[in-house]
Every structure is written in C-alpha cells, then in structure tokens.
Amino acid sequence: MKASLRQGYRRVIVIAEYLPFKPDSNLVPPMANAGSGYRFHVTGLTHDERGYPAMTVEAQDELVRRLVEKIERNRDEIIELEEDGIDDAEVVVCSYFERGYAYGLEKLGSIRRRQKLV
16 A cells, blocks of 8 residues: 555545655655644654654765755745846845845845945
8 A cells, every 4th residue: 555645636645654754756745734633743853754853874864865955956946036236236235035135125225325425
C-alpha cells in the first residue's frame, strides 16, 4: 500500500504509513490537514521523517541538503526583484522581505531628499 494516493484534488494518506516529513518528488512533505485525525510532532530542530528531533550528522546533512535543493528548484518563484530609480545610481540599496523593503524605501527617500537640498 502506498503512503499517499491521489483522489480528486486531495491526497489520501494511510495512517499506518504516514510520515509527515517524508518529502514527495517535489521535496515538499504531504502534510495532513489540521483536525483530520493525524498526530505528529512539529519542531524547529533538525528532525526525522516523523518530525522527531534527530541531531545526527546524517540527519543534519539530509535535511539541510533537501531544504537547499527545494529552494534552488523554486528560485524563480521565490525571488522577486524590483528596481526603482537606479538608472543614475552610484549606490543601490538591496533589501529582503517586506519589512526590509519598506525600511529600504524609507531610507532611500531620505537620502534622495538630502541630495536635493545640497
């Protein structure tokens, strides 16, 4: 019996074989929906396919390599670039995440205002 089966648009996961952190071919584990009867351990530590901490070198290597490969495979969907007013720029401000973007725009506006005053 397979660990996950396709049924319409939802996955059916067999409880006896369910490993919440065992990745599919796309490197993303098929997580069960909350309240669907499955129990699993969630932690930010390096973990095994069940979700339990696994602090071995092998577990670290396997998990980190999978996470890096997942990011690299999806980089075109993850990376978003926006350029604003850099045609004549001597300095370019780069920021990450929405909060960093807002902070960068605020500082950039402040710098531009000061340059116009000089």
